[in-house]
Amino acid sequence: MKMESTAWPDVRSDLASTRRGAAIFLDNLADGVICGATGRQTWAAKWTEIGDAQCLLADRNINKKAFDEAAEAWLCALTSFEVARRLINKDDPNSGDISAKVDADIHRFGLSLRQKVERVQIAWCDQAEFPAYYVPAGHPDLCAPAVICISCEQETGATLLGRLLPAVIGRGMSVLVISHDDVSNRSGVEPEMLLSCCLDYLSSRPEVDAGRIGVYGDGLSAALATAFAASDRRVAAAVCDGGLWSLARDLAAVSWMTRAADAVDEDIVSTHRSGEKRDCPSAAYCVRRSAAHRTKYIG
Structure with missing residues (x-):
C-alpha cells in the first residue's frame, strides 16, 4: 500500500x-x-x-x-x-x-x-442523559483518584480524549471526559448541576476514591471548572486552563498533554506570562480551597 x-x-x-x-x-x-x-x-x-x-x-x-x-x-x-x-x-x-x-x-x-474506554451516559433528571467517555484506572481492586475533564468550546469529547489518553494510561487514575457543549448549552439547566451529576457518577464507581475527584476545564471550560469547584464542596481539586498563556501552550502542545521529557523554555514562558497575566475571579477561592483540601489531592 x-x-x-x-x-x-x-x-x-x-x-x-x-x-x-x-x-x-x-x-x-x-x-x-x-x-x-x-x-x-x-x-x-x-x-x-x-x-x-x-x-x-x-x-x-x-x-x-x-x-x-x-x-x-x-x-x-x-x-x-x-x-x-x-x-x-x-x-x-x-x-x-x-x-x-x-x-x-x-x-x-x-x-x-x-483497559477499556467506555462510552457512558450521565443521567441528570428523569429520562434525560448526556454522553461521556470513561476510562477506568486499570485495576478493578484499585481505589484511585479521578478527574472530570471538560473539552474546550466547539470541541468534541473524543478530541480531548485523544489528547488525554497518552497521558493517563498507566498513571493510576480514572477520567471522565465530556464535551463543553453538552454541559453549557442546555436551556434552564446550570452547568454546575450537570457537572455534579458527573461527580455523582464517578462516586458510584467502586474503583474511584470519592474523596479524590477533581475537575479540569480546557479553554473557556475553565470558567465551568472554577464555578463547579465553588458550588460543590466534594471537588478535591480544580485545574483551570483558561488559555491565557497561548505561547506556552503552542510550544508545549502535544508534549504538555503527554508529559514528554522535552520541557518548554522557562525564560520564554515567564516572559509571556508576565505580559499576559490577568486576574482570575476564582483565584482567591481556589487558594483557600487548596489549603482546605491539601490532604486531598489528585495523583
Whole structure:
C-alpha cells in the first residue's frame, strides 16, 4: 500500500519517541521554521500518514496478540493525529477526516485492550442523559483518584480524549471526559448541576476514591471548572486552563498533554506570562480551597 511505503520509515515504535518527535516538530513550528498555508497542509498530511501507519502497526500487533505493543502504537497514532489536527484550520475539510480517525482509534483501543474506554451516559433528571467517555484506572481492586475533564468550546469529547489518553494510561487514575457543549448549552439547566451529576457518577464507581475527584476545564471550560469547584464542596481539586498563556501552550502542545521529557523554555514562558497575566475571579477561592483540601489531592 502506498500509505505504508510513504509513512512507515517515520513511524516510531514507542510512545516516548513519538512524543519527542512531536515536541521537536512543534517547537520548530512555533519558531517559524515551518510557515505558510502550503507548508502546514503538507506537514498535516505527513503526520496523518504517520498516524495511519501506526494504526496499521497496532492492528498487526493485535493479530499477533501483542496487546501491550498494540496499545503503544495506538497511543502513538493519537499523538500523531493531534499534531495533524493542530496544523489545519477548523473549516478545512480534512479536519473532519482527522476527527473521524481519532474516534475510530479510540473505539478500537477500547474494544481490544484490557483497559477499556467506555462510552457512558450521565443521567441528570428523569429520562434525560448526556454522553461521556470513561476510562477506568486499570485495576478493578484499585481505589484511585479521578478527574472530570471538560473539552474546550466547539470541541468534541473524543478530541480531548485523544489528547488525554497518552497521558493517563498507566498513571493510576480514572477520567471522565465530556464535551463543553453538552454541559453549557442546555436551556434552564446550570452547568454546575450537570457537572455534579458527573461527580455523582464517578462516586458510584467502586474503583474511584470519592474523596479524590477533581475537575479540569480546557479553554473557556475553565470558567465551568472554577464555578463547579465553588458550588460543590466534594471537588478535591480544580485545574483551570483558561488559555491565557497561548505561547506556552503552542510550544508545549502535544508534549504538555503527554508529559514528554522535552520541557518548554522557562525564560520564554515567564516572559509571556508576565505580559499576559490577568486576574482570575476564582483565584482567591481556589487558594483557600487548596489549603482546605491539601490532604486531598489528585495523583
